[in-house]
Amino acid sequence: MYKAILKTLIVSYLLLISSFTSKALQEDFDLNGKSSFLIENTSSDTAFINIENWYTIPWKVQKIDTFILKNNSFYTSLISQAKDYFNLKINNKAFKIFSKPGSIVQIIYQSEDNINFSGSEKNVNEFLLKKGNYFQSTESDWMPRVRFTHNTDEFEEIITANDSITKLQQKFLTDNKMELPNWYFSFERKRLNYLNAYWKLNSLMYRKRMLNKSDSLGPQFLELTINDLSINDSDMLGNKRYMNFLSDFIGYKSDPMYENKMPSNTEEWIVFYEHSIDVINQLLTAEVKDTYLTFTLLIIIERRRYIFNTKWIENIEGEELKKLVLQKYEANPILPKGSQLPFFLLTDSAGNRIKSNDFKGRILLINFWATWCKPCIKEFPYENKLVERYDDQELSVVNICMYSDKKTWKKYIQKYQLKSINLFAENSWTSKIEKDFGIRGIPHSVLVDENGKVFQNKCARPSEDISKEIDKLLIKDY
CATH class of the missing domain: 3.40.30.10 (Glutaredoxin)
Incomplete structure (x- = not known):
């Protein structure tokens, strides 16, 4: 009786919070966004839970490992800056779960083959469960594409393969359109197109820089790859695949066909990053530019703090994002100078x-x-x-x-x-x-x-x- 009352109170509390969540908060990128996650274990045994939630600013992962005894519930708050997906495993079975700022995701786990959804994203997560079963994988974003990048001789074959995979995913989405909210259908259709463009650009870069392959492309490769996609798409801001796309688009525009050698010393890295910042300023606008610049500068701080120039922060117009980058730069890094070498x-x-x-x-x-x-x-x-x-x-x-x-x-x-x-x-x-x-x-x-x-x-x-x-x-x- 006590557990049932507690569960009811938790759900009521989440719904109350949701009623005060604005549409803008739910639909747009939110640096401080959160989503609520409630899982109920109604199975006959303990459920072991693993959650992996990658978010954009800073580019990090939130990980949760726990277990839920039978007839018990687990609640947590997840970082949720944009419309995106996180990875869930229950007893080592993988699920792809959708959330956005302000979402309430409720999962009722009865068995490996019997999982139900409730909450604000019920229809979307039911669709994702159906999609995972149809494609026999929760990693349909990248798993069918990666082998073409590594094992195909002609780049045209990679383009054809990626287009075919995208068409299959788009068809599955369209076939299930009536079960989905209109906003999600529009979002996912665009996301799949950004994913397709990103993978082509990334494959070109990977093959050149990692596999030493020089691919021959037509003169309109970039135009055909992007097609009618908007470079500055605030509706997709913060989504991993859109941010991946921006990263490889900026990389290609900075160095078409990736002909330049990667930097080999500190001075060259500084020139490399300053050129990238110039290209970002030229091609991106408004909140897309600010958010992507923040994303980029935080990665530089994370990977090469020793060359970071605080003057780069002035390229960001939004005061909140400027402050965030400066705070990350000035924060005491892990293992600062003078720390004892960790034992191993x-x-x-x-x-x-x-x-x-x-x-x-x-x-x-x-x-x-x-x-x-x-x-x-x-x-x-x-x-x-x-x-x-x-x-x-x-x-x-x-x-x-x-x-x-x-x-x-x-x-x-x-x-x-x-x-x-x-x-x-x-x-x-x-x-x-x-x-x-x-x-x-x-x-x-x-x-x-x-x-x-x-x-x-x-x-x-x-x-x-x-x-x-x-x-x-x-x-x-x-």
């Missing part, structure tokens, strides 16, 4: 157990990588050169492999003739290392002084002339 105990390729404090008395450059990470692999020749250059000095270059298969890791050590000290992070260490070093993407490098104190977390990579900083430590000029 990992195995090397010979099976020896290596501790972080085994390197005391030596300057340490740690590079985190994975076997599937092409930018990480591109760093290997530069790492080997550092080992050779500082062979007779107190420097250790340590590569820590994460998120990877151990056999493949050992194979890559031999394949690329790695001269660094090579350590492997088992699953049990991965989450601790991620948290301790603030890893949001790889490659990720950390420079540590001879006393085991962090000199710079997220420092320049070996390819970006990190030797300048190493030399400062060696001569104690810092």
Whole structure:
């Protein structure tokens, strides 16, 4: 009786909040947006819950791992800045769930094959459940497309394949139009088109920069890719696929056909980012420009704080977003200079157990990588050169492999003739290392002084002339 009363009170409270939520808040991008999430477990056993919710500003993920006893409920508030999807797993079965600012998402879990929805997005989430069953995957956005990017010789085949996949998804959407709100039908139709354009642009970039393939394209490639899509679409603002599209569109306009080499030192990265900001100012307008600039600057702070120029913030017109970027820049970063190197105990390729404090008395450059990470692999020749250059000095270059298969890791050590000290992070260490070093993407490098104190977390990579900083430590000029 008590549980039933509590559930009723929670639902009533959520509905009361919803009644005060404005249409603008629900429909538009909201930096501080939230959605309510209530799941009821009416099955005969415990339900294990995993939620992964990526949001745009800053580009991060909200993760929830919990369990719900039978005949119990779980409530949480999710960050919800735009109309978008989050990933839900119940007892390891995957579901794609939709929310927007102000949404109330209610799920009644009876069994793996019996899940029902209520709340403000009931019809949309029922459609997504039906779509997942139809395509036999909740990852229909990218899973059928990715193999064409990697395994197709002619780029025209990639274009044709992506168009065909999009048509299938659009047809499924149209076939179910009568079950959906008009606003969602219009939104999802546009989202699928932005996804199609984004994937073509991203495939071109990936094949050029990661696979070293030079594709031949017609003179109207960009125009045909974009077609009638609006570049400045405030209705799609904050949605991951639209933001992905803007990122690759800006990248293509900054460097058509991706002919320029990627920056290889600090000065080149500054020029690269300033050129990108100029292109953003030229092509984007109003709230789209402000939001995308904020998105871009926060990524630079996250990945290359050491080159960030606060003057770039002046390109943002909105005071709230300006303030946010400045606060993120001035906030104390994870592992600021002088922090103690976090402890780790990992195995090397010979099976020896290596501790972080085994390197005391030596300057340490740690590079985190994975076997599937092409930018990480591109760093290997530069790492080997550092080992050779500082062979007779107190420097250790340590590569820590994460998120990877151990056999493949050992194979890559031999394949690329790695001269660094090579350590492997088992699953049990991965989450601790991620948290301790603030890893949001790889490659990720950390420079540590001879006393085991962090000199710079997220420092320049070996390819970006990190030797300048190493030399400062060696001569104690810092």
